[in-house]
Amino acid sequence: MHRSVGKHTGLTNHVERFNATLRNRLGRFTRKTLSFSKKKENHEAVLHIFLLKYNQDMKDKWGACQI
Structure with missing residues (x-):
């Protein structure tokens, strides 16, 4: 399950890394x-x-x- 996280939680980099992984591996997300x-x-x-x-x-x- 995906949850929104605030900038001050320290988890933003994990979310952004996963989004980059999605865009990198799945052409339809680029x-x-x-x-x-x-x-x-x-x-x-x-x-x-x-x-x-x-x-x-x-x-x-x-x-x-x-995840």
Whole structure:
């Protein structure tokens, strides 16, 4: 579950790093892109699959889910 965080919590860099990871790994999240989803369902499905894979990779790497 995603939560908003204030600037003074010290968590902003983690949120921004994750946003950069999304833009880097998923073409449809980059700025000014030609890759896009025509249907909202497809966009959400790609994001869901990415989050599952990302969380599994983090769990394998660190032993706990990071998100």
